[in-house]
Amino acid sequence: MTLLEERPEVRPVDVPALAAHDIVKRFDGVHALERAQFSVLPGEIHALLGENGAGKSTLIKILTGVYAPDGGTIYRNGEKVDFANVRVANAAGVVALYQELSIIPTISVAENILLGEQTPSRGGIVQWGQMRKRAKAQLESINQRKIPLNALAGDLSPVQQTMVAFARALATDAKVLILDEPTASLTDTEIVELFSVLRALRDRGVAIVYVSHRLEEVFQLCDRLTIMRNGTHIVTKDVADSHIDEVISLMVGRNANELFPERGTATDEVAIEVRHLDGRRVKDVSFVARKGEVLGIGGLAGSGRSELLRILSGAQKHVGGEIVVGDTVLPSSPGVGKALEAGIALVPEERRSQGVILAASIQDNIAVANIPTVSTAGIVSGAKISTITKRGIADLKIKARSPRQHVGELSGGNQQKVVLAKMLARKPKVLLMDEPTRGIDVGTKAEIYRLIRQLAAEGTAIIAVSSELPELIGMSDRIIILHEGEISGTVPAEGADDELLLSYCYGKHQS
Amino acid sequence: SSGGGDNGGGDDTTPPKVVAFTSGNQTPIGAWWVKDVEATAKELGWDLTMIQGDFDFQKMNPAVESAIGQGADVVFDGFTDIASIASISTAAKDAGIPMFAVDSGTEPNDAFALNITTDQQGIVDQTMGAISDAIGGLEGKTIMVIGHDPHAGIRMRSELAAEAVEAAGATLAGGEIQQVVSPATGRTEALALVADYLAANPNGLDAVWVGWDDAALGAVQAVSEAGASAVVTGCDATSEALAAIEAGTMLATVEQPWPLVNASVVDAITAYLESGTMPSSNFEAVATTLVTKANAAEITPSDKLG
Amino acid sequence: MTSTDNQKSPTTTSIVVGHASNAGRWMLQGGTIVALIVLVLFFFLMRPDVFLTFVNVKNILYQVSILAIIAGAQTVVMVVGDFDLSVGATSALAGATAAAAMLGGWPVPAAIVLALIVGLLIGLLNGVLVAYLNLSAFIATLAMMTSVVGLAFLVTQGTTLFNFPPEFNELGQGKLFEIPLPVYFAIIISVILWFVLRYTTLGRRWHAIGGSVEVSRLSGVNVRRARLLAFTIAGFVSAIGGILLAARLGSASAVQGEDNMMFSVAAVFLGMTIVRSGAANLVGTMVGVAIIGVMSNGLNILGVNAYVQQVVTGIIIIAAVTLSSLKHRER
């Protein structure tokens, strides 16, 4: 099965498996949902689309009983329902795989897959044999035979964790399956598996709601799509009748510009030089990045891309080789503070756990990375914090009530902008970005690409990791591919060939 | 007091103001003392301020000092070691108010106009005598002494007991006084101390001298569980100890005559309030009664005073 | 994601789990077990004639049996990721309640049932506060501890209650095959708790919640009810411990067994280091209890001064936990 396989004809019956009418939800004055409408039919894959903050995740949480709506009605098979909590929704066959919440790290894979009501038991006693068997079957059904059932889920790679979470959603025998950005941390291989499973489920009559910012996926996989904007319903239509540009403009409410801006010209001046770097997984990596250059880094999951960035940012120590920025050679474990002083800043991979303090305000988040700049003699200046925060909010168009709003209340895309803002305020010479657009809508993506280009034009060297090949090619000047910690190929991005890059990803070395 | 003349049928002496306090109001004796002093105050017409401190001096001392600061004729201390109330004694001294005390320190101290306590040496003589009688003399025997340093009385008598053991040519088990760290877990601690010692030295103990009954009962239990023959003495005459003595599992305890002591202090206070006479000596240590099987039935338990 | 033929790709890749140095890893993780072995060896070498004799081992077991029960209760709550600082107070109140009831003429079984109900109710109340009213377990059980100790003082009227029917004292002081009954009770309760934690759906839910409350909730686990049950069971089991302590001492006071709270938490922490997930677990807790018991008995046997013992106790706990934490060190 391929990603671009022909979509089989679908003829959904008329009663929606799940429908939401006039849903209203407010959070402390923010209207997350304003009379939102949505319905999904049995036997279809229905894309739910919208910009960051459009209200998709909130709607999903209401559909599955996580939040109580402030108004509106939910219908299951045409009957009015009121899901008091997740269990009630699950019992009614409505199951979701939530955004950015996947597994329980301290228990085994098998238990993660068969959590809660799913745990096979007799008289309150867990049947471990049965549990392993069923968990194994679930993993096999998504072609993940290599995930060890007894390992702690926390020991798995992020990709494997996502697959475990997916296996759990499938294990519930859902009639309505809702997936909120399931592919955000997956690579092509797993996406293929995922899609084939989803198609099989659809063919068995399951109603599937699919949220993603990767529009190509939507066009490959889905039957119908619903677009939301600012918490309201904009349109629902067949995917076959839609065009990608039209979808984008409906999502952002304006005409979409070209996604990727024009490449700039890199200077000859070296911003950072890496010589024979060895880490836990990274082996003998050498390269230079020049001022004004966008250097993309590709590779499969677990190939060591994140580790490379972590080492460069001082967050992890290296065991061999050296890193030279300008004319300073960084020590083997400089710590992030020293690396920042040397002009290297990292926008990390896991936004919520590494990028932002969810329970702190935007300005406090920005201040954390800028303590040296906003203070004199150990005393912090509120005015200076306010200035850089306002500048960040303005420059990056962060959508927020005020600089004091808690970051946890922002949508994913705006959280990512906060991370960017706090690092850009350091005016880095080298900006490291790990999956800079993960979970971010097209509109915001385009803004971030423009920003990257603008920074490059100002002389910053940018090193960006991405799992999406089109993004890697579109935003970079030059691409390095890592395979099992080693560089397997370096190519100019202009006119780079997908297949060649993929072959490097899978271990073919450049001659 | 400005407009208070209309109901004052001739009684122009204001009642004496007495500030009383105790830190040990959560112990049975402390609780009894509070009641007894309140009853006395009613009877004698004192204007009494009673402050109870549950061993929390951080809370009690300021309250007492503030009461002193508001004017008093006498300060009355029950069962609170002088060491813990240094700031109160300063306040009283500064205000020129005499302080009378029941069992507040084992030695004479100028802070008090009068402090009556029990005779620690007498207690040790009585208990050691009982032990000696029971095991046929102390010489060459091994005796464990269990004390609790933070309590001034127990500390003093356990030191005296240890001296007595050595003076009599007996061996002090473990080479030093064994300490119970927390009064809350006194019984379990003593139980473990004796049980572990007996495990290491089966039949290696002739007697256990314990500074107070609650811990002594732990020692009694350890001895009987190990099937050892050591005798155990305590101090306080709690009802539980009396029962153990009558049952024959514990050798002896000591009754301290608190009602008598308190009455004497009250007498001294009354004398002072009426005529300003100060007691001739500021310290008195009264004699105690040894309690054994012979007289246990006649003794009022210290936790049943009130 | 535009690439065409990735049919052939779904093969290997991504799996990076390395089961390599399991044995070595276990050794480091087993820091606490190593600490226990070192302690036992040390005391054995110091007093080979005494330390491992039947009498002394029995002694140690007897001394830790009630702590083991209360630490079992603490383990349940800590598996769920909470604390219960009121276990010691609850056990004291339960002992005092049973005592007061018996002295008030209740038959022994009725008094015991009453005390168990009291423990259960306190646990339930803790559970309601934490699971349903979302209070932090720390502050809720701390405040509960204060109130419960106050209640225990009211029940005992500040005195030590004693003079229980012999069949009650027998529960704490009786022997079977030379071994005191509380040791059996401790073993039975530990096995039951171990079974519940390991083999029941409730136990597995507790583990899931301890790993992540949010994921558990979103996966359809009834988080509130499970937490409520954990606290309730902890209250109940603590009450058993308190009743046995009263029977063991033949007396009951409001502050009896106060230190069990602190030592139970320490035991669970010591035990958390022996498993890879770092979660509370019953076997580990029992290792922790054993360390505490061996340490106190061994130091007593060596005749170490009580104050020095206290200093040493703290140091040994820190050393044992540090040993196991070394493996986690990263830069």
Add this chain to the structure above:
Amino acid sequence: MTSTDNQKSPTTTSIVVGHASNAGRWMLQGGTIVALIVLVLFFFLMRPDVFLTFVNVKNILYQVSILAIIAGAQTVVMVVGDFDLSVGATSALAGATAAAAMLGGWPVPAAIVLALIVGLLIGLLNGVLVAYLNLSAFIATLAMMTSVVGLAFLVTQGTTLFNFPPEFNELGQGKLFEIPLPVYFAIIISVILWFVLRYTTLGRRWHAIGGSVEVSRLSGVNVRRARLLAFTIAGFVSAIGGILLAARLGSASAVQGEDNMMFSVAAVFLGMTIVRSGAANLVGTMVGVAIIGVMSNGLNILGVNAYVQQVVTGIIIIAAVTLSSLKHRER
């Protein structure tokens, strides 16, 4: 992949301002403050002649001044997201050390400096264990507490030391404008800590770490050093509290001010409820300290039985925290 002029694009803003129900929200959040006001009103109505008199208010201030200092120390550690269960023990050891040194003939200032150094070192040790050896703060400071109390027993030889030079006692018992000196010390230390927490880079770092260790580390904060400093400062400030307590009472014992640990944690927890982020904060802590002080003084004034007082204390703490937690309730 085209689109030309992108230089000028990042211009306009998009701040969606909506400061609506701030006041109402504050009311609910202020549950703890409401509780304080209710308590004050209640006691005032019960004893209008006594409760709000100058003498009694002074009394309350005097009684809580040392708790306020120790709770300040606890606040620092809890801002970083940890606990310090050894604050009470550290303060007792510091008091004991100063006492023993003075009785040993040291001049007062030297004795005080020695005691402060002891507190600092204990804090430093806590910091090393937690920040550098990655021990859980709970178990590390619990074990430290045990050892430190043991040391305090050794220093005092189990007794209560007294008979200090008058100039030392003056620190705790002296008055300025009718108000006892410890009240001023408590205010000064609180203001300093408040300033440090709010306006210094170190305070910022502590808050960030309390929010997320990982985010802080990746933002260039030297997490270890900052946590080390938090514990060190807590140890130092606790030592100040302990020295003042010794001066205030004119005596020092190993268990002096034991309950300051528990009450300091309770005060910080009570205070956490008054801010939106739910983080420890100095102003809130002082409200918590006030609640504890008012409660204890008021109940004493009403002549409530000591045991009942204890029960009521627990209930009031639970009630205050519950009140504020209601706002967080979600389904």
